[in-house]
Amino acid sequence: MMTSTKLNAPSATPLLAWYDRHHRDLPWRVSPPMAAHGVRADPYRVWLSEVMLQQTTVQAVKPYFADFLARWPTVRDLAEATNDDVMAAWAGLGYYARARNLKKCAEAVATHHDGVFPDTEDGLKSLPGIGDYTAAAVAAIAFNRQAAVMDGNVERVISRLYAIATSLPAGKPLMKQKVALLTPADRPGDFAQAMMDLGATICTPKRPACSICPFRGSCEALRLHDPEQFPVKAAKKERPVRRGAAFVAVTADGEILLRRRIASGLLGGMTEVPTTAWTSRADGETSADAAPFPAQWEPCGSVIHVFTHFELRLSIYRTAIPSRIQTDDKWWEPVTNLEAQALPTIMKKAIATAIPLAFAMPKG
DNA sequence: TAAGCGTGGTA
DNA sequence: TTACCAAGCTT
Numbered sequence: 001m002m003t004s005t006k007l008n009a010p011s012a013t014p015l016l017a018w019y020d021r022h023h024r025d026l027p028w029r030v031s032p033p034m035a036a037h038g039v040r041a042d043p044y045r046v047w048l049s050e051v052m053l054q055q056t057t058v059q060a061v062k063p064y065f066a067d068f069l070a071r072w073p074t075v076r077d078l079a080e081a082t083n084d085d086v087m088a089a090w091a092g093l094g095y096y097a098r099a100r101n102l103k104k105c106a107e108a109v110a111t112h113h114d115g116v117f118p119d120t121e122d123g124l125k126s127l128p129g130i131g132d133y134t135a136a137a138v139a140a141i142a143f144n145r146q147a148a149v150m151d152g153n154v155e156r157v158i159s160r161l162y163a164i165a166t167s168l169p170a171g172k173p174l175m176k177q178k179v180a181l182l183t184p185a186d187r188p189g190d191f192a193q194a195m196m197d198l199g200a201t202i203c204t205p206k207r208p209a210c211s212i213c214p215f216r217g218s219c220e221a222l223r224l225h226d227p228e229q230f231p232v233k234a235a236k237k238e239r240p241v242r243r244g245a246a247f248v249a250v251t252a253d254g255e256i257l258l259r260r261r262i263a264s265g266l267l268g269g270m271t272e273v274p275t276t277a278w279t280s281r282a283d284g285e286t287s288a289d290a291a292p293f294p295a296q297w298e299p300c301g302s303v304i305h306v307f308t309h310f311e312l313r314l315s316i317y318r319t320a321i322p323s324r325i326q327t328d329d330k331w332w333e334p335v336t337n338l339e340a341q342a343l344p345t346i347m348k349k350a351i352a353t354a355i356p357l358a359f360a361m362p363k364g
Numbered sequence: 365t366a367a368g369c370g371t372g373g374t375a
Numbered sequence: 376t377t378a379c380c381a382a383g384c385t386t
Binding site (some may be wrong): 055056057059060092093094095096097098169206237265266267268305306307308309344345346 | 365366367368369370371372373374375
Binding site for chain 3 (some may be wrong): 049050051052053054055056057058059060061095097098101128129130131132133134137149151152153154192193196199200205206236
């Protein structure tokens, strides 16, 4: 006789058992056996990794994490660094407001908290760049607080476990409630990391490996035979195209003209070559007419770069001049020193288009 | 609440 | 190739 499948009530226990066996080894992480002996990860490392991991893959973060930790081993070291050095070290990782807030947060901890991170969610959340997720993650992982950690992975796992059909972000409060009920008092940090590991390796967006999932006996979405339909997300919007021109000027001495972007907004505080405005207008300025100074500007290609909310198509112009030309709000930088600059990826692409060996030149 | 905010990997 | 997406925060 056919009977309906009976689900067990979800519990942290099988997840933690799975985590003990299958957890990922990551540079900022304390392994479960160590954690079981009361060893906690350094709050500075947990915070640094969590900020870097916001909307960013583990693979992309690893080299940046190692570099930051080597250069600034403690939060005080980071607080005493220059903004330029921090922005240059962050260059390429994206979402540069994170780097600006990282520096502000380090300064706040050093100045107002005696160099010690707050050990509560509320205390952490009051710091720059720390929101709901990061506050809960640091509180749970570094301080063993019973905080409900909810990121994209957890949203996916929870929405499937309970077959929550409410779309995101509207369904988030209900999901957070479910996570809070599931979070154990004894191993909250391991639980949070286990949920994220599960989301990253088993409960994946496409083709989840339900047959080996520790929640397979409790998952409502699996019982419905369609885990991929969760979580339900709002429809995405189309990505408009903007156009502009970028100008690469190089002197006979091998110096390139650079400038600093304004401190806020897109690529805020980062370094760039002079460009026109980036406009969605079909008749937008993309010619050499708007160059930073009169010269023989030669078109040398184009760069397409996809940002989160628009696609940028930059026409690249270059000129070679005998010596520096006086400009305001700009400076000349040796091409051999570009690696030390806070150049976002789009600008490295633009420069590499005009000077193919710009990032392959030996230093000094 | 919705929009703004990067980049590189993957299917 | 196009589209999606990866440990979100701020305004």
